[in-house]
Amino acid sequence: MITVTVQTRPRPYQVVVGHGVLDEAAERIRAACGAARLVIVSDQNVAGHYLDGLSASLHEAGMTVSHVVLPPGEDQKTLARAEELYGVLYERKMTRADAVVALGGGVIGDLAGFVAATYLRGLLLVQAPTSLLAQVDAAVGGKVGVDFRAGKNHVGAFYQPRLVLADVGTLATLTAAERRNGAAEVVKYGLLSGEPTLARLEAALAPGTGADLPPESAGSASAPPKSAPPRPAPSGPVPRLEPDPVALCDEEIIAECVRYKAAVVVADEREESGERHLLNLGHTIGHAIEAAGGFSLYSHGESVGLGLHAALWLSQRLTGLDAAQAARGERLVQAAGAPSRLEGVDLQAVAGLVSRDKKAVADHVPFVLLEDLGRPVRGVHVSTADIEEVIAWLAAR
Ligand SMILES: NC(=O)c1ccc[n+]([C@@H]2O[C@H](COP(=O)([O-])OP(=O)(O)OC[C@H]3O[C@@H](n4cnc5c(N)ncnc54)[C@H](O)[C@@H]3O)[C@@H](O)[C@H]2O)c1
Ligand SMILES: [Zn+2]
Incomplete structure (x- = not known):
């Protein structure tokens, strides 16, 4: 496993790259931000493979975990979807000490990241990118956002995650x-x-x-x-x-x-x-x-x-x-x-x-x-x- 530290100020964060990184999610999340209540946001393609395993391991580590699973695709990156997610966070009484975990490709990372950045002016954010594009690009660097009218990523923010968990093993289920x-x-x-x-x-x-x-x-x-x-x-x-x-x-x-x-x-x-x-x-x-x-x-x-x-x-x-x-x-x-x-x-x-x-x-x-x-x-x-x-x-x- 390789850890790259992104030296953002005032708070640096780690990108952990390797096989089986998700298996260690609980201890790494705890060390990075201390969150004990988490909402995992994912899409149907990714959730089918990785959601149960991740939820179970976080749960076993004593964390309170729930999830939201969206259909896959760029057309999910909307303010309407963001508003629905705000509703979920509200109903689950999430606070600024709690974390959103974005488990998926760049669409989930951008959308869930935007929601984390803006709900209560910022929940803790953990990126768990599962596409090659998201691992090398979208999940690192803090750009989050949604599409608006004809503009891709037209509404968004710079909001750095507390941790990025890039499990290379997940790339095996991507299409060519x-x-x-x-x-x-x-x-x-x-x-x-x-x-x-x-x-x-x-x-x-x-x-x-x-x-x-x-x-x-x-x-x-x-x-x-x-x-x-x-x-x-x-x-x-x-x-x-x-x-x-x-x-x-x-x-x-x-x-x-x-x-x-x-x-x-x-x-x-x-x-x-x-x-x-x-x-x-x-x-x-x-x-x-x-x-x-x-x-x-x-x-x-x-x-x-x-x-x-x-x-x-x-x-x-x-x-x-x-x-x-x-x-x-x-x-x-x-x-x-x-x-x-x-x-x-x-x-x-x-x-x-x-x-x-x-x-x-x-x-x-x-x-x-x-x-x-x-x-x-x-x-x-x-x-x-x-x-x-x-x-x-x-x-x-
Ligand atoms: N924030 C940034 O800096 C940044 C940079 C580049 C791209 N992006 C954004 O990222 C998005 C594109 O990212 P993407 O290519 O990951 O798209 P995506 O999230 O739509 O994922 C591509 C497809 O692969 C599926 N998938 C993802 N991981 C999988 C896995 N492990 N196994 C099986 N299926 C899997 C998804 O369900 C989806 O169907 C765009 O919205 C783009 O604007 C953001
Ligand atoms: Zn690009």
Whole structure:
């Protein structure tokens, strides 16, 4: 088991990563925050596997435990659901000395976290993430919230948990598609942090395809010079290999991602200095693709995978990323199961959505790009022409 301490002020907290972490939940919760009354919030998919075991072990340790189980899915992240949960906490007479335990993926973590942050101005919060995406991303860093009208996470707060229990064993019951969803974020951390994470990811995902390969076997990452037109689209269906990145469900890999995110979060807890923007690598174009596909054609992970391809391409053109390193990044993104080509969406709409990105300032969208693998730069000004060109390249590969 690996413990990463997130050095938030005034109160740091621990993220415990490993197999069987949930079995030790009672003692760890007691040590972290002293709560003895808990409400576990979960969804039906997760509860079926893990709720009884967790409830029983907390109960045996003398804690008062109850639960709420919601249907799965993003459409649960609403103010209406939050209000229902407030009702449950009210009826169960929960106080600020009591804890909400969010047992599930990012949806449960965000929703239950938001409820914990706001009910009585803050109950104790324990995150128990059970999806790869939630373990490496959503459960760490203190962003909680719900969707509002068309805006994802439009209503929310920064509210750090007292403890994060990331039981790697729970990832065994995820679908391959959900593992791929989280895998794109894992690869993002690899590209941001460089060695030793990159080599570890290569060994796990695509053994024998790492930095040691000669450049001619480097795949298709090279960005054309400014004057070259995008290559024509190959005809026929795009081969989708859809690997199952099960090898990423590894204690050390997840802990490395958590360490990276924790360092960024500590440097910029409330997204004020800009440091936290680093975590947006691949997301500027990724978010636009996700939205252009109506949040159904491409999952978040697939969209981020395509966004990472685009970021590697733009990094060669604008921030001097070496072609062989870009190709290395490309191979990892591909091995994590990202689609290799953008299709089925209106390319103009994607470009338009990029300029309307949440993080846009004045007339430009600041991009996170790479000078080298492990050397991100933020706030890079990317012209509309380059945005259109890289989107055309994504659709024509
Ligand atoms: N707060 C943040 O910083 C942050 C960061 C990234 C994403 N998010 C949010 O996280 C959400 C996405 O997270 P997600 O991908 O975990 O989605 P999710 O919570 O919907 O989980 C994905 C699916 O996997 C199922 N599942 C989860 N764990 C399982 C397990 N161990 N076994 C079997 N099934 C399991 C869920 O029931 C669901 O069907 C989005 O709402 C997003 O906005 C938040
Ligand atoms: Zn993401």
